[in-house]
Amino acid sequence: MPNITACPDPLRDVDAGDILAAMKEANGYLDITPADALELYRAAYAHAEARIRDSLAVGRIMTRQVVSAPEDLPAVQVARLLALAGVSGLPVLRGDGLTMELAGVISIKDFLIRLSLPRQATAMTLVAELLSGALGPAPDLSQAVAREIMSAPAVSISPEVSSGQAAALMLEHGINRLPVLQDGKIVGMVTRGDLVRACHLSLQENGA
Amino acid sequence: MNIFRKMQGKGQSPPRVAWAEIMHSWVGAVCGMAAVGVLHERVADPADAVLLIGSFGASAVLLYGAPKSPLAQPRNLVLGHVLSALAGVSLRLLMPGPVWLCAALAVATAIALMHWAKALHPPGGATALIAVIGGPKIAALGYWYALVPAGAGALIMLGVALVANNLARNRSYPEYWR
Numbered sequence: 272m273p274n275i276t277a278c279p280d281p282l283r284d285v286d287a288g289d290i291l292a293a294m295k296e297a298n299g300y301l302d303i304t305p306a307d308a309l310e311l312y313r314a315a316y317a318h319a320e321a322r323i324r325d326s327l328a329v330g331r332i333m334t335r336q337v338v339s340a341p342e343d344l345p346a347v348q349v350a351r352l353l354a355l356a357g358v359s360g361l362p363v364l365r366g367d368g369l370t371m372e373l374a375g376v377i378s379i380k381d382f383l384i385r386l387s388l389p390r391q392a393t394a395m396t397l398v399a400e401l402l403s404g405a406l407g408p409a410p411d412l413s414q415a416v417a418r419e420i421m422s423a424p425a426v427s428i429s430p431e432v433s434s435g436q437a438a439a440l441m442l443e444h445g446i447n448r449l450p451v452l453q454d455g456k457i458v459g460m461v462t463r464g465d466l467v468r469a470c471h472l473s474l475q476e477n478g479a
Numbered sequence: 480m481n482i483f484r485k486m487q488g489k490g491q492s493p494p495r496v497a498w499a500e501i502m503h504s505w506v507g508a509v510c511g512m513a514a515v516g517v518l519h520e521r522v523a524d525p526a527d528a529v530l531l532i533g534s535f536g537a538s539a540v541l542l543y544g545a546p547k548s549p550l551a552q553p554r555n556l557v558l559g560h561v562l563s564a565l566a567g568v569s570l571r572l573l574m575p576g577p578v579w580l581c582a583a584l585a586v587a588t589a590i591a592l593m594h595w596a597k598a599l600h601p602p603g604g605a606t607a608l609i610a611v612i613g614g615p616k617i618a619a620l621g622y623w624y625a626l627v628p629a630g631a632g633a634l635i636m637l638g639v640a641l642v643a644n645n646l647a648r649n650r651s652y653p654e655y656w657r
Contacts, residue, residue: 287491295494298649300504302548306490 285312329437330430332469333451333459339364342374346385346415349377362450362457363421373450373457375423385410385420427452428461434469437461503650507543507643511636512536518635523627529616530628534560534605535636541602542640546652550600553653555593557633559600563589564629567610568622582611 290305290312301308325331338356340349342365353361360378364371383392387410388400400406412420427450428437437449441463451459512535519531538560541551549555566588574581589607593599606629609617617624644652 291491291494298497299500299547300496300545301493302545302550303493304490305493 282316285309285316324433327434327469328430329428329432329434329449329451329461330453330459332434332465333430333461334465335459337362337450337457337460339457340377340417341365341367342416342418342421344417346382346412346417346420349417349420350382353377353379360448362425362460363417363423364457365418371457372455373425373427373452374418375421376425376446376448376450377417377421378447381420381422385412385415425450429453430458434461434466438466441466499649503644503647504544507640507647508539510643511539511543511639514639515632515635519628527616528627529620530632530635532606532609532613532628532632534602534609535628535632537602537605538600538633538636541600542636542652543643546640546644546650547654549654551653553637553656555598555600556637557630558596558598559593559603560606560629560633561625562592562596562598563600563603563607564610564625565622566592567607568624570607571611571618572621578612582608585611 287305287309290309294301294305294308303311338352338358339362340352342363344352349361353359360376360380363374363377365374366372379394380392383394383397384390386397387407388396397406426440426444426446428440430451430453440449441447448460448462450457451461515531515535519529522528523530538556541548542556545551567585570581570585570588574584585607586604589603590599593603610624620627640652644650
């Protein structure tokens, strides 16, 4: 798993010498010792870190209005649902009403595999095969339901986790979306798009 | 042996300020102390009043020497002197006991009051002490001591600080009012 916090960070490495240099640059007498100023700086830094981590928690940036499919929905309808909602993947739910729980995740990849394309195939692979006429007749999925073609068990995440960890999880598993579970119930979905948006927003908030 | 290790200290001392800064502090202090001094000599003294007390020398250090300090802000300056004066006068009037105890309690009470009012101003301790040991002329003022010299002197010093500190290019005063 890539370590996202390991990049060099001059802000974190401020030492007593830096504080003393800054105090020399400041105009006028500062009524504080360098040691106190450093201690204050470090404590404030920890607060800032926690604030940014919380403001970018998965629960704050996830998509709440999740399009989902019941596990017995026919595969053809799942494909239509994905196309209609304009998403490339959705959670598959088991049970009904209050006892609904996550069964798996279904995405364009699961369909591509069913079309006898290689594991790492993308939508473009399909287009290329189609244009070159190499694509055989579509397999009969008329009897298949969501449960049979979904990926399970789904990699999921909980809402209080940082978006950095969500990104790491996506990279590690090579996936684009994570169902967000709280007490075993799905409360949202976090996608790569959500992470990009959150990153952009946090830059704006910080005036960058 | 931990106590001896603590006594050695472990930090660095803050750097010396620039020459320009030293000059600004000097000019500010001259103006502030001169203003209070001349009003004392020409106005207050002839009317048997007092305007110049020792604690203003200490206030000058903060106002003109460390204007960014929380201890030097207007609220601290004015409330600090007035509350301390009230503490000092009250203890002298209410306590028949020995002067040394009265003086100690006056200073300590002044500190406590200033803490409570979020207006700690070290020269206030001197203002409280002077209320107790300042001699007959101070004693004759009664509670007026809190207004003149304490309050009035602080306001004059504040007026000079507002002008002198803000005329200097690299300074601005105050950091906050409340």
